[in-house]
Amino acid sequence: MPPARRTPRAVAVAVAVAALLLAATAGCGDAGDLVGAGSTPTAISPDRLWPQLTPASSPAFEVGEVESEVVAGVPVPHDDIRQVDPVAVVRAEIKESPGDYEKGGYVETLQWMADCGKQGAAGRKCPVLEPYYRDLTGDGRADLTLGFRQLPGNITAVRVYTVEKHRLVRVMHWEDAVSGVELAGRSVIIRSPSEVAGYEYRLQWTWDPQQKSMLLTHDEMLRSGPDGPSPRPSTSGERRSPGPSASAR
Structure with a gap:
């Protein structure tokens, strides 16, 4: 079958397009040319060490990877976590381990809890810090991120609570010398000073729907200061002004 012949109109259009492309190339010079990115480093596969070792089937140490515990004695009116008294939550935790506060290292925390709710x-x-509310579990409802000072010392306790089956449930807890706490997506990020000058620890807990808990997903040591990362705290979390039973710090 002989090849189809182009009509004069098709030829004219083709010539016009070619002229436009030629003009664009002439006007841009070499701006559209490919530029080399340099040599590509050779990919190196990981080396497996000590292949003769028998793989471990259970952890050697209990580090509390999964934290999910019902908080007894603290009601959740209308399943609204914003109506939960943060001071009552901390008092419930102290009640769980009274020895740590009555005769332990945090006796001042117990003493200063009596000041919560007082004006001015x-x-x-x-010691209870302002509560923050954000949906960390992805169920469309706000969860509670709570902090309180453990005194004496420079320790801050960080907790996350959610509501399950009309009950208040703690799904994350950590305490350390804290230099910053951030909320990002479904994660809580805690930064702490390191004993190594110029470095800090950065730990991240992320909600896991299968475990129904916040899991420690990242544990890093990073450079701090002008030469290292300095993430800005998240400002999108809802911040509640202190109520009659929670004092601002």
Whole structure:
């Protein structure tokens, strides 16, 4: 079958397009040319060490990877976690381990809890920090991120609570010398000073729907200061002003 012949109109259009392409190339010079990115480093596969070792089937140490515990004695009115008293939550935790506070290392925390709820200067020693609310579990409802100081010392306790079956459930807990806490997506990020000058620890807990808990997904040591990462705290979390039973720090 002989090849189809182009009509004069098709030829004219083809010539016009070619002229436009030629003009664009002439006007741009070499701007559209490919530029070499340099040599590509050779990929190196990981080396497996000690292949003769028998793989471990259970952890050697219990580090509390999964934290999910019902908080007894703290009601959740209308399943709304914003109506939960943060001070009551901390008092419930102290009640669980009274020895740590009555005769342990955090006796001042127990003493200063009596200042919570007081107005003005009388309530400034309350160790409970302002609560933050954000949906960390992905169920469309707000969860509670709570912090309180463990005194004496420079320790801050960080907790996350959610509501399951009309009950308040703690799904994450950590305490350390804390230099910053951030909320990002479904994660809680805690930064702590390191004993190595110029470095800090960065730990990240992320909600896991299968475990129904916040899991420690990242544990890093990073450079701090002007030469290292300095993430800005998230400002998108809802911040509640202190109520009658929670004092601002």
